[in-house]
Amino acid sequence: MKVASVRFVRSAAAITDLPRDTIPQLALVGRSNVGKSRLINALASTRVARVSATPGKTRLMNLYRLEVATPARVLYVVDLPGYGYARGGATARRMFDTMARAYFPHGPTAALLVVDARHPGLASDLAAWKWLAALPCHTAVVASKIDKLPRAERVRALELWQTSLNAPVLAVSAVTGEGLEKLRNLIARLASRRTPHQDGAT
Ligand SMILES: Nc1nc2c(ncn2[C@@H]2O[C@H](COP(=O)(O)OP(=O)(O)O)[C@@H](O)[C@H]2O)c(=O)[nH]1
Ligand SMILES: [Mg+2]
Known part of the structure; x- marks a missing residue:
C-alpha cells in the first residue's frame, strides 16, 4: 500500500466535532x-x-485525513488523548473516559492500540485492550519504539506482549521505519473492512 498524503484536519474538543460522513x-x-x-x-x-x-500534553482529539494511493482509499485517523500516564494520569484518564467512551460505541471503523514494546503487559494497556476488544469495531495492536530494544530482547518482548494480550502484535519504529510498511497494509485492511456498525451486528 502506498500512502499518498496525510493531512491534519483539525483538533476536536468534543465527540460532536468529529465528522459524521461515510x-x-x-x-x-x-x-x-x-x-x-x-x-x-x-x-x-x-x-x-x-x-x-512532555507526556500527557494532548488534551484534544486530533483528526487527520489519510489518502492511500493504491488501492485508492481515504480514511480519517483520530488521535485520541493518551491514558494512564503516571504524572497527570488522573487527567489523562478522565480525558480518555469522557472522549473515548462516548466516541467508541458509534464512532470508529477500527481502533489501533499502540503499546510501548519495552513494557510488556502493563496493566493500563491490558485494561484498554480488554475494553477495546469488546467493542463493535475492528482492532489491532502495534508495539512502538522497537528500535529502543536490543535485537536480542525483541523476540521475547513481543512474545510477552502477544501472550498478555492474546493477540498478534506488530512491532514498529517511527525512527528506523521498521514495520511501517506492514502497518500501512494493516491500516488499509482495517479501513476497507465493513464496520460491524454497518453490518448491524453488535
Ligand atoms: N526511539 C524512538 N522514540 C520514539 C518513537 N516514537 C516516538 N518516540 C518518542 O517518544 C516521545 C513521545 O512521542 P509522541 O509521538 O509525542 O507520543 P504520543 O503522546 O503517543 O503522541 C517523543 O520524544 C518521540 O520522539 C520510536 O519509534 N522510537
Ligand atoms: Mg500525541
Whole structure:
C-alpha cells in the first residue's frame, strides 16, 4: 500500500466535532508518550502531528485525513488523548473516559492500540485492550519504539506482549521505519473492512 498524503484536519474538543460522513475512521489508542503522534508523522513521511517531549500534553482529539494511493482509499485517523500516564494520569484518564467512551460505541471503523514494546503487559494497556476488544469495531495492536530494544530482547518482548494480550502484535519504529510498511497494509485492511456498525451486528 502506498500512502499518498496525510493531512491534519483539525483538533476536536468534543465527540460532536468529529465528522459524521461515510469515510472510515481509525482511532489511535494508547498511553501518553507511547509514540502515536510520531507514528502519524512516520506514516506521512513528513511532520503533520505535534510530537511532544512532555507526556500527557494532548488534551484534544486530533483528526487527520489519510489518502492511500493504491488501492485508492481515504480514511480519517483520530488521535485520541493518551491514558494512564503516571504524572497527570488522573487527567489523562478522565480525558480518555469522557472522549473515548462516548466516541467508541458509534464512532470508529477500527481502533489501533499502540503499546510501548519495552513494557510488556502493563496493566493500563491490558485494561484498554480488554475494553477495546469488546467493542463493535475492528482492532489491532502495534508495539512502538522497537528500535529502543536490543535485537536480542525483541523476540521475547513481543512474545510477552502477544501472550498478555492474546493477540498478534506488530512491532514498529517511527525512527528506523521498521514495520511501517506492514502497518500501512494493516491500516488499509482495517479501513476497507465493513464496520460491524454497518453490518448491524453488535
Ligand atoms: N526511539 C524512538 N522514540 C520514539 C518513537 N516514537 C516516538 N518516540 C518518542 O517518544 C516521545 C513521545 O512521542 P509522541 O509521538 O509525542 O507520543 P504520543 O503522546 O503517543 O503522541 C517523543 O520524544 C518521540 O520522539 C520510536 O519509534 N522510537
Ligand atoms: Mg500525541
